[in-house]
Amino acid sequence: xxxxxNPAPSLYLNPKPRRYHYSxxxxxxxxxxxxxxxxTRLISTLEDSxxxxxxxxxxxxxxNMSQQPISLPAKLINGGIAGIVxxxxxxxxxxAKTRLQNQRPGQQVYKSxxxxxxxxVRSEGYFGMYRGAAVNLTLVTPEKAIxxxxxxxxxxxxSKDGKGLTVLREMLAGxxxxxxxxxxxxxxxxxxxxxxxxxxxxxxxxxxxxSSVKLVVPNPILTRSYNVAALPRPASAMQIARExxxxxxxxxxxxxxxxxxxxxxxxxxxxxxxxAHLNRLGKPSLDQPPPFYWAFLSGALAGSTAAVAVxxxxxxxxxxxxxxxxxGEETYTGVVxxxxxxxxxxxxxxxxxxxxxxxLVIAPLFGIAQVMYFLGVGEYILExxxxxxxxx
Numbered sequence: 001x002x003x004x005x006n007p008a009p010s011l012y013l014n015p016k017p018r019r020y021h022y023s024x025x026x027x028x029x030x031x032x033x034x035x036x037x038x039x040t041r042l043i044s045t046l047e048d049s050x051x052x053x054x055x056x057x058x059x060x061x062x063x064n065m066s067q068q069p070i071s072l073p074a075k076l077i078n079g080g081i082a083g084i085v086x087x088x089x090x091x092x093x094x095x096a097k098t099r100l101q102n103q104r105p106g107q108q109v110y111k112s113x114x115x116x117x118x119x120x121v122r123s124e125g126y127f128g129m130y131r132g133a134a135v136n137l138t139l140v141t142p143e144k145a146i147x148x149x150x151x152x153x154x155x156x157x158x159s160k161d162g163k164g165l166t167v168l169r170e171m172l173a174g175x176x177x178x179x180x181x182x183x184x185x186x187x188x189x190x191x192x193x194x195x196x197x198x199x200x201x202x203x204x205x206x207x208x209x210x211s212s213v214k215l216v217v218p219n220p221i222l223t224r225s226y227n228v229a230a231l232p233r234p235a236s237a238m239q240i241a242r243e244x245x246x247x248x249x250x251x252x253x254x255x256x257x258x259x260x261x262x263x264x265x266x267x268x269x270x271x272x273x274x275x276a277h278l279n280r281l282g283k284p285s286l287d288q289p290p291p292f293y294w295a296f297l298s299g300a301l302a303g304s305t306a307a308v309a310v311x312x313x314x315x316x317x318x319x320x321x322x323x324x325x326x327x328g329e330e331t332y333t334g335v336v337x338x339x340x341x342x343x344x345x346x347x348x349x350x351x352x353x354x355x356x357x358x359x360l361v362i363a364p365l366f367g368i369a370q371v372m373y374f375l376g377v378g379e380y381i382l383e384x385x386x387x388x389x390x391x392x
Contacts, residue, residue, distance in 0.1 A: 075152055077378030079145030082369035087136045089368075090361045092117055092129035094136075097357035098193055099200040101318045104329055105346055109203050113357050124199050132195035135237045139188040143181055148369060151177035151272050170273035178268035179261070186260045187253040190244075191237045193321045198235075204326040259317035259335050267310045275302035275370065292374050299370030300363040307362035312351035314358060315342070 087094075096116040103109065110116035120128050154173035159165050165173070244252035278298035282290030290298075307314075316338050325331060330345070332338035342350050372378070 074376070074378035074382055075149035075373075076142075076145040077381055078372040078376075079148040079369060080141035081377060082148075082365070082372040083140035083144035084137060086365035086368045087133065087140050090364055091133045091136060092120075093357050094361045095120070095129055095131065095196045097354035097361065098196040098318060100357065101315050101354040102197055102200060102322055103353070107204055107326065107328060109200055113360075119203070120199060123203065128199060131198065132192040132237070135188060135191045135195065139184055143184040143188060144365075144369060146184060147177050147181040147268070148373070150180040151268065155272075165276075167273055170276060171269045174268035174270075174272035175265055177272065178265035181268075182257065182260050182264055185264060186255075186257050187241075189260065189317065190253055190255060190321050191240055193318060194235075194240050194323055195237060197322055197324070201324055201326045256317050256320040259313060259320050259338075262335065263310050263313035263317055266313065267306045270309055271302050271306040271366070274305060275299055275366075278302055279370075289374070292371055295370045295374040296367040300367035303366035304359040304363040307358045308355050311353075311355040311358055315351050315353055 093113065096110070096113045099110060099116055100113065110119060117129060124131070151173050154176040155165060155170070158169045158173055241253065248255075275298050278301060279290055279295060282294030282298065284290070316335060319338050319342070320332055320335070330341055332341060
């Protein structure tokens with residue numbers, strides 16, 4: 001007989017390796033089973049912990065908020081945090097809005113919001129998009145806090161009879177909030193616009209050249225007299241405020257107050273009632289608040305709608321508060337004169353300049369603000385502050 005050329009594998013000839021491999025495989029499967037079980041239990045425990053934390057912090061906290069009277073310090077904290085977060089996110093769009101609104105026909109430096117931002121980065125650098133942001137970050141806390149807190153204050157006192165607010169009373173509460181906020185808004189906008197519009201004016205005075213130097217507004221109020229061949233130093237918000245107070249007094253900082261009231265009061269009249277009704281649509285039941293994402297969407301939609309509605313007033317305010325003018329740009333003596341000249345030289349469409357940018361700025365700003373109110377961040381900070389813990 002011939003010799004076998006395909007011998008059986010050694011594994012079948014010797015059963016010991018088979019038992020060894022089977023035992024090793026069994027140990028591996030047992031270890032994987034234990035590991036998967038441990039992982040499953042850990043994930044389940046974390047999910048339970050997060051669920052309990054959410055119920056305790058959000059739901060329990062919202063119930064306590066609804067049972068407590070209005071807390072003004074908490075409302076100030078909520079509005080301040082929302083303002084800082086929102087301004088940091090959308091300030092470049094606000095800069096584009098200001099520059100687009102100040103452009104005149106035949107002297108256009110920027111074609112659109114995107115074109116404005118691209119040219120700003122090329123000529124002034126990335127931080128050029130945040131020119132004037134320091135003013136907003138400093139004053140937006142009291143400005144937004146006063147606006148939101150005043151609205152809650154007026155709504156609280158207008159609904160003392162225990163009944164729901166009518167649309168007229170909601171509009172009155174919003175009107176009161178808008179009147180209160182202009183105390184901070186007017187000087188804040190005055191300083192911010194000078195810094196935001198400096199790049200546009202410098203670029204317009206040297207057409208076709210978007211230089212990389214730091215640009216400023218060459219206005220006697222904003223800068224001292226310099227050598228013509230020398231580049232002026234950038235003017236800061238403090239320098240502008242000091243010069244305005246020195247040359248024009250307190251009314252210099254409150255230039256355009258009437259236009260600011262024309263913008264902010266109608267904005268609040270539209271925004272707050274609209275938000276209240278939109279937010280009410282998201283309630284699962286009468287005694288339960290809507291989810292936080294619904295509060296954000298309601299605030300964003302109401303804010304963008306109100307922003308577009310009052311954009312003509314914002315254009316007038318921006319034109320009046322711009323101290324420095326490029327070549328050929330007219331000056332205005334007041335609100336009526338500004339409206340008349342814009343209609344004559346640019347037409348009604350000029351009042352919609354920057355409307356899209358303004359909607360993009362206001363929508364997330366007020367959406368974030370309403371989420372802060374929904375979560376009760378201010379109340380949580382006050383309850384867990386060192387002074388509160390020491391008092392307990």
